[in-house]
Amino acid sequence: MLVDAVHPFDELDELVKRTQQGDQAAFSALYEQCHRRVYALCLRLLADQAHAEDACQEVFVQLWHKITQFDGKSKFTTWLHSVTSNIAISYLRKHKNWLQKVVSFENSGMDEAGIALCGDLNGLDKLILKLPERARLVFVLHGVEGYRHEEIAEMLNMAVGSSKSQYHRAKKLLQEWYEND
Amino acid sequence: MTKPTFDEFLSEELSKAKQQDGLPKPQQPLWQGIDKAINAHNDAVRNTTPKSTGVWRQVSAIAAATCIGMCVMYFSMSTPEQNNMLQMSQYFEQQKQLMLVQYSxxxxxxxxxxxxxxxxxxxxQAIKLALENDAQNAALLQMLAQVYQQQLDLIERVHQPRWQEI
Known part of the structure; x- marks a missing residue:
């Protein structure tokens, strides 16, 4: 999974243990180590800088309250990514405006101006943010985060076949944009 | 130098996507808001005793969620032609009243x-007046929807501050 050369896992595990005991200083250090991962995942899923910042805050507030539920059976970063994905997806549902819920149309991806506001992004991130919503969610969850299509189908409340077809749609769009760039 | 193929590009970028150095950064500091939200919650837990208003809020929130869910289901099953101004207005008014009660x-x-x-x-009201003469005007309907959304956003925003702004 994610290896961080500056902050090895044993240090992270120690911070997690101390945070589970209610140590706020440890939690602050944990935030310093992990917030970019959390923010990056929120940004990729939500394709909106302000929403990603809000969702990132929500993740850490919930993390403070739920960190005792982390049982150490998986790596902390794996668990954190799973918590982040779920929070970002429910954030997306919660913040769809009522018209979007009523007529059920898909949000298009971020435009060039929005991408420019997000600061330094690598080539793939710039393209991911341009993807339409469903294709983007599936691509990030499967292609970047490594979830299986069965898991994604459950998370996004869609058929397994839809998840696979959205993934292919995303790849096709990314390839088209990359080759025409 | 030749441009890498798409598969090569994707493979390289996906491996970079998991490294700390290449990750995007938030544009503003987020910790302060998190810290305040955590401490505000801790203070509230320490100071709060169960009150009937808390129960009322929960009940009204559940009622609002149920009603909104039913409305969304109803509209999802309707044809686009049926989603006219009247239905949109009824749906909006229900949501607005629920929010006003919830935050009262x-x-x-x-x-x-x-x-x-x-x-x-x-x-x-001005948009509704214009729609009386041109009921199927998509641009006017879109404007009406935006004004409705702005009203809901306003009610929510003034009662539920974002953590960044605490």
């Missing part, structure tokens, strides 16, 4: 929010 016992962050709401309501 909660102080607002600004004093002039009702003035802002009134201005939006005036805009709503």
């Amino acid at each position: 016992s909660q102080p607002a962050l600004t004093n002039d929010w009702q003035v802002q709401l009134q201005e939006l309501e005036e805009a709503e």
Whole structure:
């Protein structure tokens, strides 16, 4: 999974243990180590800088309250990514405006101006943010985060076949944009 | 130098996507808001005893969620032609009233929010008037929907501050 050369896992595990005991200083250090991962995942899923910042805050507030539920059976970063994905997806549902819920149309991806506001992004991130919503969610969850299509189908409340077809749609769009760039 | 193929590009970028150095950064500091939200919650837990208003809020929130869910289901099953101004207005009014009831016992962050709401309501009336002469005008319907959304956003925003702004 994610290896961080500056902050090895044993240090992270120690911070997690101390945070589970209610140590706020440890939690602050944990935030310093992990917030970019959390923010990056929120940004990729939500394709909106302000929403990603809000969702990132929500993740850490919930993390403070739920960190005792982390049982150490998986790596902390794996668990954190799973918590982040779920929070970002429910954030997306919660913040769809009522018209979007009523007529059920898909949000298009971020435009060039929005991408420019997000600061330094690598080539793939710039393209991911341009993807339409469903294709983007599936691509990030499967292609970047490594979830299986069965898991994604459950998370996004869609058929397994839809998840696979959205993934292919995303790849096709990314390839088209990359080759025409 | 030749451009890498798409598969090569994807493979390289995906491996970089998991490294700390290449990750995007938030554009503003987020920790302060998190810290305040955590401490505000801790203070509230320490100071709060169960009150009937808390139960009322929960009940009204559940009722609102149920009603909104039913409305969304109803509209999802309707054909686009049926989603006219009247249905849109009824749906909006229900949501607005539910939110106003839900937040009635909660102080607002600004004093002039009702003035802002009134201005939006005036805009709503002007668009409705225009729609009386051109009921299927998509641009007007879209404007009406935006004004409705702005009203809901306003009510929510003044009663539920974002953590960044605490």
